[in-house]
Amino acid sequence: MASPLHHVIIGSGSAGFGAAVTLRKGDPDCRISMMTMDSLPFYNRYDLPQIFQGRSDWRDMLAVPPTFFDENRITLRRHNRVVEVDGVARRIRLAHQETVGFDTLLVCSGGRAYVPENLTDKLPLMHGMGSYEAVMRLYRDLPQGGHAIFIGGDMIGIDLMLMLVKTGYSVTLITTPQTLWPHEVSDEKRGKILAALADKGVTVVDSARPVGIDAGSDQGAARVVTLEDGTEINGDVVVPACGLVASVEFMLRAGVDIERGLLVNPELGTSNEAIWAAGDVCQIWNDEDKVYQFCHGWKNVRIMGELAAGNMQGTHRDFDVRVEDRIDLDEAGNIVSTFWEH
Numbered sequence: 001m002a003s004p005l006h007h008v009i010i011g012s013g014s015a016g017f018g019a020a021v022t023l024r025k026g027d028p029d030c031r032i033s034m035m036t037m038d039s040l041p042f043y044n045r046y047d048l049p050q051i052f053q054g055r056s057d058w059r060d061m062l063a064v065p066p067t068f069f070d071e072n073r074i075t076l077r078r079h080n081r082v083v084e085v086d087g088v089a090r091r092i093r094l095a096h097q098e099t100v101g102f103d104t105l106l107v108c109s110g111g112r113a114y115v116p117e118n119l120t121d122k123l124p125l126m127h128g129m130g131s132y133e134a135v136m137r138l139y140r141d142l143p144q145g146g147h148a149i150f151i152g153g154d155m156i157g158i159d160l161m162l163m164l165v166k167t168g169y170s171v172t173l174i175t176t177p178q179t180l181w182p183h184e185v186s187d188e189k190r191g192k193i194l195a196a197l198a199d200k201g202v203t204v205v206d207s208a209r210p211v212g213i214d215a216g217s218d219q220g221a222a223r224v225v226t227l228e229d230g231t232e233i234n235g236d237v238v239v240p241a242c243g244l245v246a247s248v249e250f251m252l253r254a255g256v257d258i259e260r261g262l263l264v265n266p267e268l269g270t271s272n273e274a275i276w277a278a279g280d281v282c283q284i285w286n287d288e289d290k291v292y293q294f295c296h297g298w299k300n301v302r303i304m305g306e307l308a309a310g311n312m313q314g315t316h317r318d319f320d321v322r323v324e325d326r327i328d329l330d331e332a333g334n335i336v337s338t339f340w341e342h
Ligand SMILES: Cc1cc2nc3c(=O)[nH]c(=O)nc-3n(C[C@H](O)[C@H](O)[C@H](O)COP(=O)(O)OP(=O)(O)OC[C@H]3O[C@@H](n4cnc5c(N)ncnc54)[C@H](O)[C@@H]3O)c2cc1C
Pocket: 010, 011, 012, 013, 014, 015, 016, 035, 036, 037, 038, 045, 046, 047, 048, 049, 080, 081, 082, 083, 108, 109, 110, 111, 129, 130, 131, 156, 159, 247, 250, 278, 279, 280, 281, 296, 297, 298, 299, 301, 339, 340, 341
């Protein structure tokens, strides 16, 4: 009897989780291994701002009970970092040296916060918001009513900023070219959205490049951000919110094509027939415009994971890259974005 197929998924976010569920539905006998650097099983990252409303117990964050994985015979390996993929020998190498073979590999490794080049050496002085652990660290380090300085103002950051203002913190937004990422809007609309943020209580510093971040003194502010014109802004935490870069480092020797993300065809297959990709990590071929494009957004990445998994099992469905992308203000002046639709 042939041994069951072994599907390995890198990443336990929305794309990876959707894929694992689909693979199990499609084949009750296959082996499914999910590798993740996360410490928690699957949760909805868009819920993380709610930590500031007191929803800070990790158990409340989980999207499914921890038993879900055993019940569905999905081997979830947490705190496991994949450092290399060998696309010819069909195996992945983990940071602790173990290698794991696969019949098919689905890469759903998402993205990490982009930090402007001139500030990368200041990363240790910044607070990320990409995971439960990161947002909990922010929550602990930001004193009640304290001051958070956001650099960038992508849609993930704006969501968090609005929550902070609502829950009694003060927020300064220093804009960058990535403000409102992943939306691309006219200057006129950008101005209106920034004005709406100011109306909500965010202090907007527009068109002044941040050039330095320093740790303040014990007596004064914990962080000092210096702008190009010499202005200094004091705060308690600094949060980079300049969009995402795809997490592809471990794929560089896998022998698949990479531009900024993993390049995939509309069925989400890479240039290696055993390797697929879904979610924020991949750039999908848009045959109409003849370009590879990212399709960020929660709804999209979940659909990508499910679709890639189905295609790995033999269906042939294309991902529709014409995803809705809209940001506006409603009549009450609230920001409405397709990125925030779940
Ligand atoms: C605070 C916050 C709020 C958000 N709000 C919204 C929102 O309102 N709407 C929206 O559309 N999106 C939102 N997002 C973005 C959304 O979460 C992402 O688009 C989505 O999570 C991407 O899913 P993914 O499965 O592609 O990757 P991710 O969810 O980023 O998951 C990546 C996975 O890959 C794993 N991984 C990465 N590298 C390795 C490696 N080398 N080895 C092993 N595992 C690895 C990680 O541990 C993780 O499990 C928000 C994100 C955050 C952080």
